[in-house]
Amino acid sequence: MRHACALVASGRAKRGSTVGIAVTGERNGQATNLPWAYLHLPPFPQVAVRVLQLANNENVQLHQLCDLIASDPAFASEVLTVANSLLYAPRYPSTSILQAVAVLGANTLQGMCVTVGVRAYLGKTMSYPAMRSLWRHNLASAIIAQRLAEVGFLDKDMAYTSGILHDIGRMALAVIQPKGYAALLETHHGAADSMLDAERGLFGWDHCETGRQLIGNWKLPDSLEAVVADHHLPRRTDGAWDLGELVKVSCAMAGAVGYGAFPGCQSPEFAALLDVLPAREHRLFQADPETLRQQIAESIHAIESA
Numbered sequence: 442m443r444h445a446c447a448l449v450a451s452g453r454a455k456r457g458s459t460v461g462i463a464v465t466g467e468r469n470g471q472a473t474n475l476p477w478a479y480l481h482l483p484p485f486p487q488v489a490v491r492v493l494q495l496a497n498n499e500n501v502q503l504h505q506l507c508d509l510i511a512s513d514p515a516f517a518s519e520v521l522t523v524a525n526s527l528l529y530a531p532r533y534p535s536t537s538i539l540q541a542v543a544v545l546g547a548n549t550l551q552g553m554c555v556t557v558g559v560r561a562y563l564g565k566t567m568s569y570p571a572m573r574s575l576w577r578h579n580l581a582s583a584i585i586a587q588r589l590a591e592v593g594f595l596d597k598d599m600a601y602t603s604g605i606l607h608d609i610g611r612m613a614l615a616v617i618q619p620k621g622y623a624a625l626l627e628t629h630h631g632a633a634d635s636m637l638d639a640e641r642g643l644f645g646w647d648h649c650e651t652g653r654q655l656i657g658n659w660k661l662p663d664s665l666e667a668v669v670a671d672h673h674l675p676r677r678t679d680g681a682w683d684l685g686e687l688v689k690v691s692c693a694m695a696g697a698v699g700y701g702a703f704p705g706c707q708s709p710e711f712a713a714l715l716d717v718l719p720a721r722e723h724r725l726f727q728a729d730p731e732t733l734r735q736q737i738a739e740s741i742h743a744i745e746s747a
């Protein structure tokens with residue numbers, strides 16, 4: 442059974458299937474009642490949410506993960522298709538989730554489940570070019586986040602998952618009001634964070650707040666909630682490097698190599714973004730933006746054609 446996430450929204454609900462669940466937000470330790478009415482969002486694949494929840498449980502057994510994915514045959518078959526795609530190019534294609542876990546490892550498979558979940562969530566809205574760009578922005582951010590983690594000391598699978606989910610709030614806005622949000626994405630010009638005000642003008646809230654609500658509803662860790670909620674805040678000035686900072690840079694780098702969240706997104710120069718990396722990452726990360734762009738394009742093509 443798939444689950445419907447109830448997310449509170451302003452009185453713009455168009456789908457008619459409204460429910461009365463009050464949601465209380467909390468930021469900086471202060472509880473706030475968000476002035477939103479109630480709206481049912483189309484369901485995010487429950488199996489993807491459960492996989493994410495399991496990913497944070499150290500006691501989880503591999504067979505539990507496999508059983509969970511296999512419990513949704515359509516989802517499992519999509520995950521297998523991506524696992525066997527050119528992106529991973531296994532010598533022997535997997536015919537079961539258990540095999541895929543053996544070949545790719547549980548953590549990689551979890552990232553793949555989230556990718557399949559996000560694509561399913563966007564569903565028909567992908568017919569809008571702006572939504573396809575948004576999907577590719579998230580994929581590009583995830584690929585960059587994973588690579589940055591690989592050359593440093595952060596967890597590469599957690600980095601990938603954080604990258605693919607960092608703009609999940611945008612996905613939700615796209616699902617709530619595809620036409621209006623697509624028009625906003627297509628016409629807005631400015632820095633990435635300038636979109637937040639425009640979103641508040643259209644919906645009454647922005648994609649960071651929306652993402653925070655979703656991650657909270659799914660009962661995922663606070664650390665992931667913070668990444669999603671804070672990725673447009675200014676970078677820290679104390680030189681600290683954690684998943685939150687890595688995702689901020691990954692999102693900006695995706696824009697710098699041609700995968701901005703919206704066509705008019707003004708991103709910092711790639712070289713300037715390299716300069717904010719810690720010494721090790723700066724030394725080992727791909728320094729040529731054109732090569733990086735091509736590598737990302739190949740990975741995206743492999744996922745999209747799977």
Ligand SMILES: [Fe+2]
Pocket residue numbers: 607608648672673702
């Ligand atoms: Fe964002």
Ligand SMILES: [Fe+2]
Pocket residue numbers: 578582607608692702
């Ligand atoms: Fe982003």
